[in-house]
Amino acid sequence: MILEILLDVVLPIFVLIGLGALMQRAFRLDLYTLAKINFYYVTPAAVFLSLYHSDMSPELLGNVTLFYVLYILLLYCVSMLVSRKLNMSPGMRAAFTNSLILDNSGNYGLPINNLVFKGDPLATSLQALIMSFQSLVTFTYGVMSVQRAKSGANLKASLIGFLKMPVPYALVLGIAFHWLDIPLPEFIGKPLGYIADSMVGIALLTLGAQIVKYPLQLDRIEVYFSVFLRLLIGPIIGFMLVLLLGLKGIPAQALLIASSMPVGVNTAILAEEYNNEPEFAAQTVLLSTILNVITITIIISLAKYVG
Template structure:
């Protein structure tokens, strides 16, 4: 079963990441432009459609929301303790926290989910909601923490930077259209669908290109601490929350797998966008993604016994 998981679920993702690395090596892709495409073009469409097409009941929606809020709060608490012990400055603390609470739930987690659950609509909806929450955290706390670190801690600059991002508006619009069952005209839904469909390939291309921009360094202790917390402590928290909330079946399995994603490309994009510890962010994404071949395979196997 483990071999099947590796061949059918994990390796296809790494083929796309490898192609991104190859493309950047061959053509020196413009990572700044790729970041803008991810920020302002693809992610808003994915978030809007994720909320608009949600298939979950209100009760399950509440449980998934509670799971995610507790998950992020606990990871933030772990990050704060480690940052205090390590005496990180404001910029490093923001980057370190982002490496833990911003994971690859979208451009990595969504295809993992689709392959692991063979496109099950409920599993897909749960992962889409997690990805939406992740985007909300990215473009609220993620952006504002980096903005504050780079602007000397002024909340005004952080709020201005946040309000320039389109994702929160896409989230609110998607929720409104979903709640009121407003249909989307074809000239809107089709372009959004085409943009959303490009997310996996473009995001993983970006990840592959970013991974090789900075040379692999094995001498940064904070990188190893981040990777251990992201890949091991994150799933432990996920398991505890699943049992604490009494979740069963596909929802429990999907959330357990979602808790074991590697550090997200968004943490690197934020670091690149605001020039805040881009080397650290890139290293955590690179190493956690490579090691995730082992941990996500084990987590998918474990999830089969949940519920």
């Protein structure tokens, strides 16, 4: 079972990440443009269609929302406890917390979900919802935490940054079109389908190009704490919440896998943008993504027994 998952799900993901890394080495790809293609072109189409075709009930939507809120709060508490025990500076504490609560649910999580559940609309819509919640946390708490550590928080700027992203609107429209049973014209549905079909290849190429710019260094103890908590404690918290909320079947499996993602690239982007522990953030992204080959394989193999 584990070997099958490794060969059929995990290794294809890392082959595509590796190709992205090779292309970045060979051609110095424009990462800014790649990020814009993902955020404003591919991901909104995938999110809209997954929710439009899903059969997520209002009750399930509420449970997923509650799961995510509790998941982030518990990770935040763990982060505060560990960072205080290690006597981290305010800037380091902000970077450390971001490395735990900002995971790679988008350009890594969506492809993983797509391969594990073979494009099942319900599973995809669950991951899309988690990704949208991640965007909200990234552009509110994530931004404000590093701003506060450097020069004071700015809630208005953070909210404006979040509202400029199309993914939340795609999510709301997808849910609205689905619940109101609004037919999607073919001249709109087909182009959206073509765009969404490119998601896996483009998202993972982008991820490979992003992480290759950071050289691997193994001399910071905080990096190991972050990666351990992100890859091991995160899934444990996810598993406990699935049991607590009584989730079953695909929702339980999808949320457990979603709680097992590596540190998000946005962690490094925010750290670099505000010059707040950029080296630490880059190392957590790179190391957690590499080690996730092992942890995500195990979690996927165990997920079938959940619920």
